[in-house]
Amino acid sequence: MAKEELIEMNGVVDEVLPDSRFRVTLENGHQLVAYSSGRMKKNHIRILAGDKVSLEMSPYDLSKGRITFRHIERGAYQAPPRKTH
DSSP states (O other): OOOOOOEEEEEEEEEEETTTEEEEEETTSOEEEEEEOHHHHHTTOOOOTTOEEEEEEETTEEEEEEEEEEOOOTTOOOOOOOOOO
């Protein structure tokens, strides 16, 4: 059996919820609750309210999603690089 087709959408994080979840508003105005993907957690990519993100949703449950990418805004403040000794 093949892996199910996922729906890919873009949205904006409205609110950071407990347990590493986020309330996201999609481009079409639909709101859902999403969590960050394992690779984002592994690489310590921080998601804040107001960030533009890409996410995947199952066609069976459109109220939940997985954030797969945080879009970088040009001109926004970025933390200085870490020092390595």
